[in-house]
Amino acid sequence: MKAILFHEHGGPEVLQYAEFDTPMPAPGEVQIQIKAAALNRLDLWVRDGWPGIKLEYPHITGADGAGIVTALGDGVTGFAIGARVVINGTLSCGLCEDCTTGHDNLCRVRGGVLGEHRRGTLAEFISLPAHNFLKLPDGFPFEDAAAASLVLLTAWHSLMTRGGLKAGESVLVIGAGGGVNTASIQIAKQAGAKVYVVGSSDDKLDKAKALGADVLINRTKDDWGKAVFALTEKGGVDVVVDNVGQETWPTSLRSLKRGGRMLVVGNSSGYNIAMDSRQIFGKHLSIIGSTMGTRADFKTVMGLVFSGKLRAVIDQVMPLADAAKAETMLEKNEVFGKLVLTP
Secondary structure, eight states: OEEEEBSSOOSGGGOEEEEOOOOOOOTTEEEEEEEEEEOOHHHHHHHHOOTTOOOOSSBOOOOEEEEEEEEEOTTOOSOOTTOEEEEOOEEOOSSSHHHHTTOGGGOSSSOEEBTTTBOOSSBSEEEEEGGGEEEOOTTOOHHHHHHHHHHHHHHHIIIIIITOOOTTOEEEEEOSSSHHHHHHHHHHHHTTOEEEEEESSHHHHHHHHHHTOSEEEETTTSOHHHHHHHHTTTOOEEEEEOOSOTTTHHHHHHTEEEEEEEEESOOTTOSOOOOOTHHHHHTTOEEEEOOSOOHHHHHHHHHHHHTTSSOOOEEEEEEGGGHHHHHHHHHTTOOSSEEEEEO
């Protein structure tokens, strides 16, 4: 099969579009032919590497994917050859206490994220445990399913399961164009929240408005912390969705009202964060971390996608062979929503 491989860490130049052995399904696994995969910032971080990262080389990134079942491992039931499926990129063993009690995203046996802890979807085929697949409705586009799976699962688990978002609350999303942010805007709006968005351009903010954002703040024109303070009559917001990290945490914490909560699923600007801890205890703030989501979350949020109540925002669909070009675009923040790659 063809796949996007790398043998060492570095920039997009280390990626190779090359032949690799087609993975056959082990007992309990399903093999699919991938019809669409999608990029996430995780792909860039894993490719760049960090001290202590352990990968099986050559490595294949990619947590998102959808396709057609082509082979079944021993013991698999509930799937047939030719079935159309989408991948849940949350890895788990399916047997430990966390998995059997519905907390599979906390699995300590084989927990992790596809594309980081196991070779991923930037390839023509993949084999994974059967519990990592969900059937697609007839006719539902592979591209839309692949683009939705990680970002909508991540945003749903963060906002609804971990964050307990309620109707009537206010949510501030830091960044307009990222995949998780475009998902968070939609989910928060559907939950009945008032949605504030901080973005880097009027164009991105206009697109955020089309997704349901109520209040738009252009950070290149305004001090967004002061703007939130003024727009909320000096009260602050109930929830901040901050996946930027190092550059924004101090202002995000100041933007919260007393008793507010900050939801964190990433740190695109860096992880070495300096902040005034008095904000946390003085205002009774909660900082809530979240990674991926449970199988129950995945079934719920993808059901909303299949019914048209939520959708993935796709910037472009590109050939898998253009993965290096696509990752360069993602690095330069030239994308609104998701980049989808098709083998």
